[in-house]
Every structure is written in structure tokens, then in C-alpha cells.
């Protein structure tokens with residue numbers, strides 16, 4: 330069995346302490362949350378931190394709350410907590426939809442929301458779901474705190490704007506009325522990573538789409554979002570044709586990877602179908618049958 334290379338271990342007790350430890354090791358330290366992505370990478374020597382900085386005891390990073398018109402989800406919230414939260418499911422059904430199909434209970438009991446988005450795996454589901462919701466990331470450094478739209482948080486595969494001396498504190502999702510959301514995923518078997526997955530959030534004024542978010546996972550969308558399809562939808566009335574065209578546009582502009590989960594043309598077809606269906610479900614949940 331593979332084991333990671335040798336490393337030192339530190340346990341942070343607060344956000345300030347975690348930032349201080351990151352500064353102390355000056356780029357050689359790496360935060361560990363659930364460890365479900367980092368430990369396998371260390372075993373494969375794809376990551377080789379000299380020091381692991383454990384944030385599992387930082388209580389400030391936990392908890393789900395509703396403050397000033399926002400849902401705040403701490404970086405250390407486990408998948409299971411998000412899945413089980415009824416207020417979250419009522420406000421943003423997309424999050425329960427997504428969490429239901431992330432891995433299995435063992436991974437969900439340990440893996441965290443923060444670790445998931447910071448890993449920035451292009452096949453990761455929550456990045457697509459929170460991006461569809463137009464969430465913000467709160468990033469803490471030694472001197473400053475930055476609030477970054479999640480759409481600007483991802484720099485590329487496995488890369489985010491979080492600097493070597495910073496950590497993600499929480500995600501914030503604006504709570505707005507008149508909308509709903511949905512997440513659909515196709516995978517080869519239960520608990521597997523996505524062949525393709527789509528999250529959609531719509532806000533309606535009567536029949537008119539006033540705002541929309543479309544997140545794509547495993548389908549080669551830049552920063553997880555289908556911007557062109559969103560631009561097409563904004564200001565249009567909901568109809569089967571319009572949602573179908575949005576799916577076609579999203580598929581045209583994504584660049585799915587060719588891998589063991591299928592060829593690009595199949596995944597492009599999947600993108601079109603999932604975008605249209607996720608939008609339909611979100612509209613239906615918002616009270617607009619389509």
C-alpha cells in the first residue's frame with residue numbers, strides 16, 4: 330500500500346492560528362480538512378507538503394447560518410451537514426440534489442465544503458452548484474480578508490485564488506426570492522464522479538428570467554459556468570424552446586475532456602440535455618411549469 334512521504338504535523342486552533350502557521354512555513358505547509366483529496370494526492374506524490382496544518386478543530390470554520398440576507402456555509406462544514414440541513418434544502422434545493430450524489434456516506438461524513446471547492450477538481454460537484462447560485466468565497470490572509478465571487482475564485486484545474494498564506498473561511502450565498510434551483514448528474518455507477526453534471530438556478534418575474542446561474546461539472550466549462558447560455562436566458566420568457574436553446578448554447582461552448590467516462594461528443598450531448606432538464610426542474614420548483 331502506498332504511503333505519503335514524511336511530513337510534519339501542526340494543529341490549528343483558530344483561523345488566526347492557521348494563518349500564522351501558513352506564514353510560519355512560508356509555502357511549505359498545506360491545510361488539511363477532510364483529507365479525502367489531499368491524502369490520496371500525497372500517496373501518489375502529486376502533492377508533497379512538508380507540513381500538514383490540520384484545521385479540523387477550528388470551530389470558527391464550522392456551521393451553517395443565515396445572516397444579513399445570506400446563507401453562510403463554513404469551510405469546514407461536512408458534506409453530510411449540508412445534505413441534512415432542511416433550511417438549506419428549502420432555500421437552495423440544488424445543494425441537497427448535489428450532496429445526495431457526492432460519493433458515499435464515508436466520504437460525505439468527512440469531506441468538507443471548503444476542501445471541495447479549494448481542490449478545484451474540474452469534476453467536483455459543489456463548485457458547479459455554488460457557482461450556479463452566484464456564491465461568494467471569503468478568503469482570509471494575515472492582514473486582509475477578501476470576498477471573491479466564486480466565479481472568479483477558480484484559476485484553472487486544481488488552482489484557485491487562495492494564496493499560500495490564506496485560507497477559505499466560508500461561502501456566502503445571497504438569499505433572493507422568486508427563484509429555485511436544481512442539480513442533475515450522470516455517473517457510471519452510484520457514488521462515482523460525474524460523467525457530467527449540471528446545476529441551474531433561476532429567478533423569475535412572472536414568466537421572465539431576471540437572473541440565472543448555470544454550473545457545469547466534468548464538462549470542460551471555464552470556471553465551472555456556462556456564461557453564454559446564462560447571457561442568452563437573461564430577460565427571456567420561460568418556454569421549452571428557450572430552455573432547449575440554452576442547453577444547445579451551453580454544449581456548444583463547453584470543452585469536455587476525453588477520458589474513460591466517454592468521448593467529447595457524447596459529453597457535449599449530455600451537457601445540452603442536462604442543462605435543459607436542470608433549468609426545467611428549477612423553473613418547475615419556482616412554480617413555472619415548462
Ligand SMILES: Cc1cc2nc3c(=O)[nH]c(=O)nc-3n(C[C@H](O)[C@H](O)[C@H](O)COP(=O)(O)OP(=O)(O)OC[C@H]3O[C@@H](n4cnc5c(N)ncnc54)[C@H](O)[C@@H]3O)c2cc1C
Nearest residue numbers: 360362363364365366367432440441444445447453454497
Ligand atoms: C472515493 C471518493 C469519491 C468522491 N466522489 C466525489 C464526487 O462524486 N463528487 C465530488 O464533488 N467530490 C467527490 N469526492 C471528493 C470529496 O468531495 C472530498 O471531500 C473533497 O474533494 C475534498 O474535501 P476534503 O475536506 O477532504 O479536503 P482535503 O483533502 O482536506 O483538502 C483538499 C484541498 O483543499 C485545501 N483546503 C482544504 N480546506 C481548505 C480551506 N479552508 N482553505 C484553503 N484550502 C483548503 C487543502 O490544502 C487541499 O489542497 C470524492 C472523494 C473520494 C475519496
